[in-house]
Amino acid sequence: METKIVKANTESDFKEAAKIIRSGGLVAFPTETVYGLGGNALDPMAAKKIYEAKGRPSDNPLIAHISSLEQLTPLVKTITPLAKSLMDKFWPGPMTLIFNKSELVPLETTGGLQTVAVRMPNHPVALKLIQEANVPIAAPSANLSGKPSPTKASHVIEDLSGRIDMILDGGDTDIGIESTIIDVTSDEPVILRPGFITSNQIGQMKEDSSVPEDRRPKAPGMKYKHYAPKASLVVIKGKKEDVLAELLKHQDEGIICTDETRSYYSGNYVKSIGSRKDVKSVAHNLYRVLREFDETPVKMIYSESFDETELGLSVMNRLLKAAGHQVIEVGKKGKE
Ligand code: AMP
Ligand code: MG
Numbered sequence: 616m617e618t619k620i621v622k623a624n625t626e627s628d629f630k631e632a633a634k635i636i637r638s639g640g641l642v643a644f645p646t647e648t649v650y651g652l653g654g655n656a657l658d659p660m661a662a663k664k665i666y667e668a669k670g671r672p673s674d675n676p677l678i679a680h681i682s683s684l685e686q687l688t689p690l691v692k693t694i695t696p697l698a699k700s701l702m703d704k705f706w707p708g709p710m711t712l713i714f715n716k717s718e719l720v721p722l723e724t725t726g727g728l729q730t731v732a733v734r735m736p737n738h739p740v741a742l743k744l745i746q747e748a749n750v751p752i753a754a755p756s757a758n759l760s761g762k763p764s765p766t767k768a769s770h771v772i773e774d775l776s777g778r779i780d781m782i783l784d785g786g787d788t789d790i791g792i793e794s795t796i797i798d799v800t801s802d803e804p805v806i807l808r809p810g811f812i813t814s815n816q817i818g819q820m821k822e823d824s825s826v827p828e829d830r831r832p833k834a835p836g837m838k839y840k841h842y843a844p845k846a847s848l849v850v851i852k853g854k855k856e857d858v859l860a861e862l863l864k865h866q867d868e869g870i871i872c873t874d875e876t877r878s879y880y881s882g883n884y885v886k887s888i889g890s891r892k893d894v895k896s897v898a899h900n901l902y903r904v905l906r907e908f909d910e911t912p913v914k915m916i917y918s919e920s921f922d923e924t925e926l927g928l929s930v931m932n933r934l935l936k937a938a939g940h941q942v943i944e945v946g947k948k949g950k951e
Pocket of ligand 2 (some may be wrong): 755756
């Protein structure tokens, strides 16, 4: 299949993309988090095509993207006051809510679950595409399964060219990591995936680690390997000086450092992921940097780590998954 790539700045681009979605085809488009691979969320065949194009297991549920609140009602059984208040505060934006699904939503879209994930993205291209298509658009990240999510059109082209109908190039995505996913099917909200919106912003929330086992299958997607570069990644934890000392030993390999430590290194494959003073910059650059290592010969990458608070928690969630949870803790003895 030939994949049409357009800049997404003319009416006819959107008309054509919307027509593809309505007729069961696939269009990749930018959102404020990462690029999504979109298909009609109400069409079981479109969901199947998405799984096929990504090489993704079909029990990994998809997020339905909407452009207006009217589009939500037909997809869900109930909208609780809790869900309503979160929507009022954070939509459009990087927050996905899990509802009990209505009959209208096919099980193919939800990975066999009776719940559906819904988000209203805050990106003009995404919103216009959904509006034009006039159906909710199921969209996982537009990468091959297992690879880092795409934050540039070129990442999507690399992974999915020839496998999908169209790519809308809307430039680099702003946030760079995926949405925060919150289960609002009960009175008690539960964060299933940390993201750009943090638990502090939301208020009293449980993290998924504190959720009893029997509630976890709600997000089967959480069991799959994610975001990984080709090289093996190891995250180094510990006091700043100890981490630096450890990383300096591995300068023949790949190094992920920060603007604050960049000047200490002289190796050939040293990449700063952003500034510690601005964790948003780290989230923004994370997947691009992981992908850039695929262009190098390194077999190992060693990375600095971040405080697991606020957005740092979400960054570490992605980094640790990319590392398959390979962590080295350094300088432990010296620590309190
Ligand atoms: P992405 O790879 O960004 O498309 O994220 C999709 C992720 O959303 C899945 O891997 C799940 O973790 C989560 N998700 C989607 N639908 C549901 C659902 N019904 N219940 C729980 N988690 C969901
Ligand atoms: Mg993904």
